Amino acid sequence: MSESTSTSASTVAGALSSSEPLKNGDDMESGKLTQALHFSSGNPRIEETRGVMHLFREELVSSSSDLPVERKPLLCVLGIPNHMTYADFCLFCGSFIQNILEMRIVRKDGVDDSYSVLIRFDGQTSADHFYMYFNGKHFSSLEVDICRVLFTIDVQFTGSIEHAQTSPVGFTEQPSCPVCLERLDQDMGGTLTTICNHSFHCSCISKWTDSSCPVCRYCQQQPEKSNCFVCQTSENLWMCIICGYIGCGRFRERHAIQHWKDTEHCYSLELETRRVWDYAGDNYVHRLIQSKTDGKLIELNRHCALANDGCGTCECGMEAEFGDVQMDNKVDAIVNEYNELLAIQLESQKQYFETLIEDAEEENRKEVAEAVEKASSQNPKLVKLQAKLDKCVEEKNFLDDINDNLLRNQEMWQAKIAQYEESQSVALELKNKKIEELEEMLNILMACLGNGTAPTTDT
Numbered sequence: 001m002s003e004s005t006s007t008s009a010s011t012v013a014g015a016l017s018s019s020e021p022l023k024n025g026d027d028m029e030s031g032k033l034t035q036a037l038h039f040s041s042g043n044p045r046i047e048e049t050r051g052v053m054h055l056f057r058e059e060l061v062s063s064s065s066d067l068p069v070e071r072k073p074l075l076c077v078l079g080i081p082n083h084m085t086y087a088d089f090c091l092f093c094g095s096f097i098q099n100i101l102e103m104r105i106v107r108k109d110g111v112d113d114s115y116s117v118l119i120r121f122d123g124q125t126s127a128d129h130f131y132m133y134f135n136g137k138h139f140s141s142l143e144v145d146i147c148r149v150l151f152t153i154d155v156q157f158t159g160s161i162e163h164a165q166t167s168p169v170g171f172t173e174q175p176s177c178p179v180c181l182e183r184l185d186q187d188m189g190g191t192l193t194t195i196c197n198h199s200f201h202c203s204c205i206s207k208w209t210d211s212s213c214p215v216c217r218y219c220q221q222q223p224e225k226s227n228c229f230v231c232q233t234s235e236n237l238w239m240c241i242i243c244g245y246i247g248c249g250r251f252r253e254r255h256a257i258q259h260w261k262d263t264e265h266c267y268s269l270e271l272e273t274r275r276v277w278d279y280a281g282d283n284y285v286h287r288l289i290q291s292k293t294d295g296k297l298i299e300l301n302r303h304c305a306l307a308n309d310g311c312g313t314c315e316c317g318m319e320a321e322f323g324d325v326q327m328d329n330k331v332d333a334i335v336n337e338y339n340e341l342l343a344i345q346l347e348s349q350k351q352y353f354e355t356l357i358e359d360a361e362e363e364n365r366k367e368v369a370e371a372v373e374k375a376s377s378q379n380p381k382l383v384k385l386q387a388k389l390d391k392c393v394e395e396k397n398f399l400d401d402i403n404d405n406l407l408r409n410q411e412m413w414q415a416k417i418a419q420y421e422e423s424q425s426v427a428l429e430l431k432n433k434k435i436e437e438l439e440e441m442l443n444i445l446m447a448c449l450g451n452g453t454a455p456t457t458d459t
Contacts, residue, residue: 034055040107071128073120074155077116079145090205090206100120100121104192127151131151180204228253229246236251238270242265
């Protein structure tokens with residue numbers, strides 16, 4: 001895989017690099033018509049390529065009639081944001097994919113939040129149409145970034161540093177797409193070379209959902225530079241696996257070790273080498289490292305497959321090929337082991353912090369009680385006021401009890417008065433009724449006496 005990948009990168013680099021001498025050299029040196037942009041590409045662990053792009057200036061083109069006379073079917077799209085993946089860019093220019101022979105992802109020197117794409121078309125007409133359609137167009141209706149397209153005069157590759165195994169002299173095999181394993185024939189479809197110098201068919205890479213390379217997993221988004229949380233240094237950094245704290249090592253200000261002493265987080269990852277250190281055991285405990293040959297993760301100190309055949313180095317074991325099933329089982333075992341280890345560490349940290357919280361609460365209660373007692377003993381006036389307040393509260397409680405009793409007595413007497421008034425009203429009614437009866441009898445008696453007859457009464 002590394003052999004075909006290296007061949008692919010060199011082939012595409014040679015195709016994009018123009019062998020013709022640059023015209024109008026005086027104007028190019030003066031910078032009146034063109035501009036030179038230095039770029040770089042490649043995975044730093046495998047291969048790094050540097051070069052210079054000579055582009056026509058933007059202000060030279062205002063309409064279709066002002067297109068440069070000496071233009072070529074080679075364009076450069078500048079300032080593509082990192083969050084836009086290779087697949088997103090292929091979808092963005094999908095209507096012109098059939099006219100694109102090859103694309104190459106590069107990064108402008110000093111710019112980490114965006115990348116550029118060199119595109120070679122099958123003809124000048126396709127390149128002109130692409131320029132007129134996409135130049136100044138927004139990548140998305142929700143973003144402010146616009147597509148800047150410039151005509152490219154020439155691309156020169158100034159140097160390449162290869163860390164991987166190179167192809168033998170005279171080896172000119174046509175590279176293959178690592179996804180579909182078909183030859184990267186430009187007549188069959190467009191070719192895209194990623195930022196890490198790996199080439200694919202545009203139709204194949206457009207199905208890849210993230211921004212990493214399917215071969216070496218190198219991501220087009222550059223990682224942010226980390227600094228120590230305390231002294232802000234960027235050298236000899238260690239990151240706590242439990243909480244993500246970043247501190248400098250023992251060869252700087254020892255802030256990572258101090259973090260372990262304060263929190264008892266014993267596992268720390270060295271950012272430069274990706275190795276894990278156990279402060280409690282005082283040794284390395286990592287199991288996987290990143291290979292400098294292809295960028296993949298391999299098991300550390302793996303047994304050399306050719307050790308019994310007289311191999312004297314351990315690098316052969318790192319280069320040996322294992323079965324997919326065996327490798328998957330090893331990775332699953334390592335993942336399970338790490339998950340169990342992380343769960344144990346998280347549980348211990350939970351108990352540790354719960355103990356700290358309880359101790360802090362108890363200490364806070366003691367401090368409050370001591371502060372109240374101290375304030376009371378040191379201020380006689382406050383003691384007198386407190387005693388007076390207690391006496392007033394006691395008198396208030398006594399008066400409240402008396403008031404409650406008076407209210408209950410008032411309710412009782414009101415009930416008795418209501419009952420007495422009711423009985424008096426009943427007696428008065430009876431009395432009035434008796435008086436009326438007597439008056440009626442008296443009237444009858446007087447009438448009888450006036451007539452000389454004896455009164456009769458009903459028995």
